[in-house]
Each structure stands twice: as structure tokens, then as C-alpha cells.
Amino acid sequence: MAVIGLKSRPLKVLTEDQIRDIHFAVLEVLEEVGVKVNYRKALELLADIGCKVNFDTNIVKIPEYVVRKALSTAPSRFTLFGINPEWDIKVDLDSIYTIGGSSALEVLDLDGYRRPATLKDLEDLTRLQDSLSSLHIMHAIVNPQDIPQYGLDRILFATIVKNTFRNYYSQGQGADSIRDQVELASIIRGSIERVKDRPPFTIVTCLISPLIQPKERVEEIIEAAKYNIPLYIEVDAQMGSTTPITIPGTIVEQTANILCGVTIAQTINPGVPCIYAIASGSMDMQTGVYCGASPETNLLHIASAQVAHFYGLPFQGGTTIDAKIPDAQAGYERALQVLSCILGGVNFVHLSIGMMDQMLLASYEQCIIDNEILEAAFRIAREIEVNRDTLAVEALKEVGPGGNFLTHPHTLRYLRKEYWPPKLTFRGTYSYWELDGKKDMRVRANEKAREILKKHYPKPLDELQEKEIDRMAREQQKRVLKSYRIG
Numbered sequence: 001m002a003v004i005g006l007k008s009r010p011l012k013v014l015t016e017d018q019i020r021d022i023h024f025a026v027l028e029v030l031e032e033v034g035v036k037v038n039y040r041k042a043l044e045l046l047a048d049i050g051c052k053v054n055f056d057t058n059i060v061k062i063p064e065y066v067v068r069k070a071l072s073t074a075p076s077r078f079t080l081f082g083i084n085p086e087w088d089i090k091v092d093l094d095s096i097y098t099i100g101g102s103s104a105l106e107v108l109d110l111d112g113y114r115r116p117a118t119l120k121d122l123e124d125l126t127r128l129q130d131s132l133s134s135l136h137i138m139h140a141i142v143n144p145q146d147i148p149q150y151g152l153d154r155i156l157f158a159t160i161v162k163n164t165f166r167n168y169y170s171q172g173q174g175a176d177s178i179r180d181q182v183e184l185a186s187i188i189r190g191s192i193e194r195v196k197d198r199p200p201f202t203i204v205t206c207l208i209s210p211l212i213q214p215k216e217r218v219e220e221i222i223e224a225a226k227y228n229i230p231l232y233i234e235v236d237a238q239m240g241s242t243t244p245i246t247i248p249g250t251i252v253e254q255t256a257n258i259l260c261g262v263t264i265a266q267t268i269n270p271g272v273p274c275i276y277a278i279a280s281g282s283m284d285m286q287t288g289v290y291c292g293a294s295p296e297t298n299l300l301h302i303a304s305a306q307v308a309h310f311y312g313l314p315f316q317g318g319t320t321i322d323a324k325i326p327d328a329q330a331g332y333e334r335a336l337q338v339l340s341c342i343l344g345g346v347n348f349v350h351l352s353i354g355m356m357d358q359m360l361l362a363s364y365e366q367c368i369i370d371n372e373i374l375e376a377a378f379r380i381a382r383e384i385e386v387n388r389d390t391l392a393v394e395a396l397k398e399v400g401p402g403g404n405f406l407t408h409p410h411t412l413r414y415l416r417k418e419y420w421p422p423k424l425t426f427r428g429t430y431s432y433w434e435l436d437g438k439k440d441m442r443v444r445a446n447e448k449a450r451e452i453l454k455k456h457y458p459k460p461l462d463e464l465q466e467k468e469i470d471r472m473a474r475e476q477q478k479r480v481l482k483s484y485r486i487g
Contacts, residue, residue, distance in 0.1 A: 002079070002088035003136055005095030006378055010345030013299060014306045022248060022307055026255045027064050034061040035211045035260040039218040042264055049267055062260060070263040073270035076312045080137065080230060080273075081198045083188060083460045084165035089136060091273070093309050096342055096381075098374060099169055099316070100129045101141035101354040104362035108325065110446055117142035117362065119159065124453055126163040128367055129353055131456040134374035137202075138166040141354055141362045151480030153177050157184050158473035161200070165460045168201040169232070173480075174216040178203060178223035180476045187469050188461065196228045204232040204277065207257050209242035221261055225268035232316055232348075233261035234277035238290055239300065241283040247300050251307055254278055262313070276308035277316035279350060279359075290358050292319040292351075293333035302344030309345065316348035317341050320355040326366045326442045330356060334370055339377040349374075368445035368452075372424040379420040390414070424448065 014022075034052075037043055037060050047053040049069075052061040080089040089097055107117045107125075125141045140156040147155060153173050160168050161184075172178050181203075185195045203224040205217045224231050235254045237243040243250040255276075262274045280300055281292040291297060301317035308315035318341045323330035341349045351359065352374060354367035395410040405411045424444055426433055433439075439447075461469070 002085070002090050003082075003097070005090065005097050005136070006342070006381060007094050007096070007383070010305070011302060011340070011343040012306060013302050013344075018248075019306060019310050022251055022255070023310065025248075025252045026259065027067070029211075029252055029256045030062040030067065030259065031064065032061065033211065033256075034059040035213060035257060036060075037213045037218060037260065037264075039213070039215045042213075042218045042222065045264065045267055049263075060260065062263060066263060067259055070259070070266040071311055071313075073266045074262055074274045074311075074313060075271060076314065078230065078273040080167045080202060081200055082165055082167050083161055083200045087136070087166045089167060091275075091314050091347065093312070093314060093347065094345075095347060096345075097136040097348055098134055098352045099137045099318075099348050099350045100135050100139045100352070101125075101362050101367075102139045102169075102351055102359070103171075104142045104355060104360055105145060106361050107142060108356070108361055108363040108365070110364050110449060114361070116145040118146045119144040119155070121362070122156070122159050123163055125354065125362060125364065125367065126160055127456050127458065128364065128449060128452055130164040130166070130458050131452045132353065132367065132371040134371045134378065135353055136166065137169050137348070138164040139169040139351075140171075148477065148481055150484050151477030154180055154184065154473040154476040154480075157181050157201070158469045161188060161469065162461055162466050163458055165458055169204060170201045171204050171206070172216075172220045172224075175219035175223045176480070178220055178227065178229070182227050182229070184469055184472055184476075187465050187472065192227075199227070199229045202230040202232060204234050205261070206234045206236055207261060209235055209237040209257065210253050211257055213257070213260065218261075218264065221265050222268050225265040225272045228269060228272055230273035230275065231261075231265055232275045232277040233258050233265070234279060234316070236278065237280035239280070239282040239296065240285065243280075247296065247303055250280065250300060251304055254280065254304065255307055255311075259311070274313060275316050275348065276304070276311070276313040277348075277350070278304055279319040280304075281319055291322055292358060293321045293323075293337055295336075298337060298340040301341055301346060305341075305345045305347075314347040315345070316350050317344075317346040318348075318350040318352055320351050320357070320359040322356075322358060324357050324361070326356075326363055326369055326445065330366060331369065331373070331441075334366075335373050335377070338370075338374055339380065342377050342381045364449045365442055365445040368424060368448045369441060372422060375420060376422070 077092045107121050186192045189195045205220045239250045243253045281297045282294045284291040305315045321333035353370045354362050
């Protein structure tokens with residue numbers, strides 16, 4: 001049984017005419033400015049399908065008919081497969097899911113210390129996220145700093161798939177990395193052919209603004225497409241710095257860059273799932289730093305969802321918050337971010353759990369708090385059912401003026417459907433809060449995280465699979481380190 005996603009009722013910030021204007025601007029940029037693709041094989045591929053390629057500058061200019069052909073084979077509906085089928089994700093342009101945190105270099109641990117992330121943190125934070133009701137797709141929330149960074153992606157893969165039942169949102173380090181991850185996935189599925197049929201992981205490939213596609217990222221697009229691995233083709237723009245300061249100008253750059261990546265993927269393997277993805281933000285003009293939680297960033301992600309859907313592509317949006325600790329700033333930033341994404345029709349709300357401080361920090365406590373915020377946001381976004389029974393005219397007739405509905409059958413019938421019971425939020429009186437120890441939300445989140453980590457040990461793989469994936473990942477990393485003459 002697959003995960004059932006929330007169906008969106010999108011908040012729209014662009015009119016149809018404005019979306020068409022953006023579309024024509026995207027075509028103009030693709031045809032007249034072009035994209036710098038730093039991989040000879042991709043340049044040759046694009047030249048063969050009708051693009052104008054300058055092999056000296058690596059600039060590719062893509063005509064409209066080439067883009068249209070690529071989009072005609074890029075699916076709007078597909079499945080992302082969990083390690084366990086219960087976590088299969090049915091993707092379309094209306095359903096909404098969440099993705100966990102990504103690639104923080106530091107953690108805020110349960111003792112209150114900020115320190116470099118370790119491999120043990122990756123294991124524990126993956127287990128912690130796996131227990132959360134609002135998380136649908138798992139990412140590697142930290143990049144452990146106590147192991148070599150070359151070949152890190154293989155160790156991340158082996159660690160994640162042992163600690164979650166969900167689809168794994170992975171990333172690579174070039175073409176060899178994708179092939180190695182397919183080989184690791186074959187231990188889960190039984191063969192490479194079964195991986196192609198039901199890949200338990202996806203690949204995100206992050207392009208550079210403005211309009212640059214690095215060699216390693218393009219290699220990843222090509223290799224993932226060959227193996228039918230779904231692709232999040234992502235641009236991480238910074239409005240006012242790497243892209244124009246205006247929201248429409250940033251959308252034009254993002255879209256042109258992403259559509260170039262989609263064109264490459266669809267040329268290699270027509271029909272391979274491609275997701276329009278961003279983790280874009282604004283540049284704070286007072287400090288010069290990336291800002292993931294500004295109102296402008298939220299508006300950018302809502303508008304980008306509309307543009308992605310115009311092209312028939314599912315959309316990944318959402319990014320980190322700017323707060324440094326789980327405080328009032330963290331709460332309001334995350335709440336505004338995820339609620340705007342969910343109401344705005346973002347199909348994959350990315351970096352939605354545990355991420356702080358411009359993606360540098362992962363917090364155990366914030367994981368628990370974010371789950372609470374997401375549950376509340378999903379409740380707000382859920383459709384209100386209006387029918388004769390929910391209008392409750394009969395119940396009003398039976399109770400009459402001056403009565404109460406506490407014990408009425410209508411209340412009991414709708415209690416679980418209508419009422420969201422918080423797990424972390426304290427709603428008792430002040431005196432009860434005093435009796436409970438006057439705990440603020442961060443303290444309660446800390447206690448909840450400790451409780452989960454003592455008890456929650458998912459076992460998606462059997463012992464032999466775990467040992468073989470560990471062995472294979474270590475051998476793969478050794479090979480990578482040897483190629484760099486390290487270790």
C-alpha cells in the first residue's frame with residue numbers, strides 16, 4: 001500500500017498571462033543566451049538533436065522545438081519506490097509530500113552542543129526522522145565530518161538504507177558514483193534490472209546559477225537516466241547575487257537551466273522521471289548571506305511551482321530556515337515556509353525537517369518540532385468536507401438552544417476526522433503547565449527525541465544485506481580514495 005499524499009488546493013501568485021510571459025522569456029534565454037554545459041559528451045548529444053553548440057565556449061543554445069520534444073516525454077505521473085512498498089510515493093502534479101534534511105556539516109545535539117556531524121549522527125538522525133509521521137522521503141541530513149569526503153556518497157547510501165523504509169533521496173559525485181549506487185541498490189532489489197524497474201532511490205543533481213552545468217552534474221544526469229533513476233534537477237539560486245533580484249528574473253534563469261537538464265535526461269532515456277527542483281533563496285542585502293526563510297523566498301517557491309506545473313513537471317521546493325537554535329524565530333520561519341509551500345502546490349517540500357542556519361546545521365530537537373509544524377500545516381491545507389452530515393443540522397435540532405455537543409454521537413463520529421491532536425504542543429492551563437515542570441517546547445522536543453532514539457530501530461534489510469552493502473560501500477570508497485591518491 002503506497003503513501004497517500006495530501007491533494008493541494010494551490011495558492012496562486014501568478015496569472016496565466018504572467019506564466020506565459022515567463023515561458024516566452026525562458027525560450028528567449030535558451031535560444032539567445034544559452035547554457036554553459038561543461039561536458040563534451042552532452043555537448044555532442046545536444047548538437048545531434050538540433051541545438052546550436054559552441055564547442056570552444058561550451059555554450060548550448062536550445063531551440064523551442066527541442067525543448068517541446070523533451071517535455072513531451074517527461075512524465076507528470078510516476079511512482080517513487082520505497083525500500084518497503086508501504087512507502088511507495090505516487091507522484092502527480094497535485095499530491096504533496098515531504099523530504100527530510102540535507103547535508104548539514106554540523107549538528108546541534110541533545111546536550112545542547114554545536115559540533116561537527118559524525119557518522120553516528122547520520123545513523124541516529126535517520127532513525128529519528130524515520131519515526132516521524134510527516135516525513136515521506138529520506139535524505140542524508142548530515143555529511144559526516146569524521147570520515148573521508150571523497151566517496152562519501154557511497155557511505156551515506158549504505159547508512160541511510162539500513163535505517164529507513166522510505167525512498168532515499170541521494171546525490172552523487174559523478175558518473176562512477178551513480179553506477180556504484182545502482183550496484184548498492186541491487187543488494188536491496190536482487191539485481192540491477194530490478195533496480196531499473198523499481199529504484200529505491202533517486203538522484204538530485206545541483207546545477208549552478210547563472211546558467212552553468214558542471215561536468216560531474218551532467219554525468220550524473222546521463223548515468224541516472226540510463227538506469228531509469230528518477231532525477232531531481234535542481235537549481236539553488238540566490239536572488240540578487242547569482243540570479244536577478246526580481247522573482248520573475250530568477251524563475252527565468254532557474255527554468256532555462258533546469259529545462260536544459262531535462263532535455264539531456266529525456267534524450268538519453270525518454271520517459272525517465274524528472275522533477276523541477278529548487279532550494280533557491282534570496283541574498284540578505286544587509287549581511288550578504290543566503291536567506292532561506294525570507295518572504296521573498298517563499299513567494300519564489302510558490303511561483304516556481306506554478307511554472308513547473310505549466311511544463312507538466314512535478315515540483316520540489318522548500319529550503320532551510322535561518323534561525324540558529326530552536327527558538328521563536330525557528331518556529332515562525334518554518335511555519336511560514338512549509339505552510340506557504342503546502343498551500344502553494346509544492347509537490348515535494350524539501351529540507352522540511354531539522355535543517356537550520358542556511359543549511360549548515362541539523363538539530364535533533366528541531367526535527368521533532370518541525371514534525372509538529374508539518375502536521376498542523378497539513379491539517380490547515382486539508383479539504384473541508386461539506387455535506388448534509390457535516391452541516392450538522394440534525395445534531396443542532398437534537399441538542400437545541402443552550403445544549404452542548406460534548407457527548408453527542410455526531411461529535412464522537414467526527415472527532416478523529418476533524419480534530420488534530422498535537423503530540424508536542426502543550427494546551428493545558430497554566431497550573432497544569434507548572435505541574436508538568438514549566439517545560440518549553442524545546443525541552444519537550446528534547447525529551448521526545450531521546451525517547452524515540454532509545455526505542456526506534458527500523459530494520460528494512462536483513463543481516464546479510466546489511467553486511468554486503470557495508471562491505472561494498474567501503475570497497476567503493478577505497479577505490480575512490482585510491483584514485484585521488486588518498487589513504
